[in-house]
Amino acid sequence: MKSTPFAEWRTLxxxxxxxxxxxQYMLLGLGAAWLIMFIYVVLITxxxxxxxxxxxxxxxxxxxxxxxx
Amino acid sequence: MREKIIIGLAAFSGALLAWNMNxxxxxxxxxxxQGAIYRIIYFHVPANILGMVGFGLGxxxxxxxxxxxxxxxxxxxxxxxxxxxxFASIGLATGSIWARIIWGVWWAxxxxxxxxxxxxxxxxxxxxxxxxxxxxxxxxxxxAVVSILGSVNAYISYKSIxxxxxxxxxxxxxxxxxxxxxxxxxxxxxxxxxxxACFSAIxxxxxxxxxxxxxxxxxxxxxxxxx
Numbered sequence: 406m407k408s409t410p411f412a413e414w415r416t417l418x419x420x421x422x423x424x425x426x427x428x429q430y431m432l433l434g435l436g437a438a439w440l441i442m443f444i445y446v447v448l449i450t451x452x453x454x455x456x457x458x459x460x461x462x463x464x465x466x467x468x469x470x471x472x473x474x
Numbered sequence: 475m476r477e478k479i480i481i482g483l484a485a486f487s488g489a490l491l492a493w494n495m496n497x498x499x500x501x502x503x504x505x506x507x508q509g510a511i512y513r514i515i516y517f518h519v520p521a522n523i524l525g526m527v528g529f530g531l532g533x534x535x536x537x538x539x540x541x542x543x544x545x546x547x548x549x550x551x552x553x554x555x556x557x558x559x560x561f562a563s564i565g566l567a568t569g570s571i572w573a574r575i576i577w578g579v580w581w582a583x584x585x586x587x588x589x590x591x592x593x594x595x596x597x598x599x600x601x602x603x604x605x606x607x608x609x610x611x612x613x614x615x616x617x618a619v620v621s622i623l624g625s626v627n628a629y630i631s632y633k634s635i636x637x638x639x640x641x642x643x644x645x646x647x648x649x650x651x652x653x654x655x656x657x658x659x660x661x662x663x664x665x666x667x668x669x670x671a672c673f674s675a676i677x678x679x680x681x682x683x684x685x686x687x688x689x690x691x692x693x694x695x696x697x698x699x700x701x
Contacts, residue, residue: 427509427575434514434571438521438564442673445560449680456687463694470698 476683480676487672494665502659514572519647520667522565522590524674526628528558529597533625536618545689548614551621552604553681557674559597566594577641586642589631596624610692 498516505512535551538544569587570580581587600620607613635644646654647663 424509427511430571430575431511431513434511434568435517437567437571438517441560441564441567445677449677449684453680453684453687456684456691460687460691460694463691463698467694467698 476679480679483672483676487669487676490665490669490672494662494669497662497665502662505656505659508576511572511575514568516662516666518565518568518572519663520670521561521568523667524670525558525562525565526632528554528561528674529593529621529625529628532558532621536621539614540618543611545610545614548610548617549682549685549689550678552601552617553678553685555597555600555621556681557677559594559601560677561670561674562590562594562597566590582641584641585634585638586631586640589627589634593624593627593631596620596627600624610689 494516498513502513504510532551532555535547535554538547539551573582574580597620600617603620604613604617607616634640635642643654645651648655648660
């Protein structure tokens with residue numbers, strides 16, 4: 406395996422590294438924005454499904470109660 | 475009809491967002507002092523504007539309920555406020571990540587950030603309060619009061635960068651006499667605002683439909699108990 410000479414190691418003050426860090430944080434920020442929207446869309450979809458099921462159940466309950474009488 | 479409007483708005487906002495992302499990443503250069511990280515502004519600012527405007531609209535609907543006692547206004551206030559809280563969360567999260575690079579810290583307790591966090595907590599409390607109270611009119615009345623208080627705080631947060639010296643930058647957008655952005659860099663903020671506004675309108679419409687489902691369930695349950 407080829408070893409890396411010490412002189413080629415990059416330090417934190419290397420401008421190229423701070424540019425990379427800058428891009429990483431930009432992607433993190435934009436990713437966070439999309440992720441929050443995605444999570445909310447999933448939650449709202451699950452809530453809709455649950456409400457529709459509950460509405461069907463209660464409708465059925467009311468209908469069966471009125472036919473029993 | 476509502477389904478068609480939702481599909482139309484989704485297609486429009488999706489296409490606009492895609493076109494705008496292309497502009498942001500391929501046409502715009504890095505900012506001279508900040509580098510690539512400044513692109514966060516294209517989500518940070520529209521999300522916070524939608525949060526603030528939404529909280530204000532929620533307050534107007536809440537006042538509408540207090541005046542008319544019509545629960546439809548309360549449903550509108552709840553839907554708009556919940557969606558606005560999502561956008562306020564995006565504003566806080568993106569701002570914090572941006573601050574880590576530009577200020578070297580994730581958070582600063584200055585007037586703008588603190589007042590906006592307090593606002594976020596108030597409206598988080600608003601949604602928790604709505605879950606805690608069962609009686610619809612009592613729930614709407616309590617929620618309306620919290621919405622009004624929270625919106626006053628949102629206005630203070632909006633003006634805080636003009637009233638006080640803050641770590642957060644002073645206004646940069648041209649409509650607030652900022653003029654701090656290079657030509658061509660500001661327009662995508664407004665396009666993104668339009669796309670996200672269409673997206674938030676979809677979310678509010680879906681939430682309104684859910685509110686009507688919940689009301690119908692309540693009514694049917696009462697009928698079942700009465701029988």
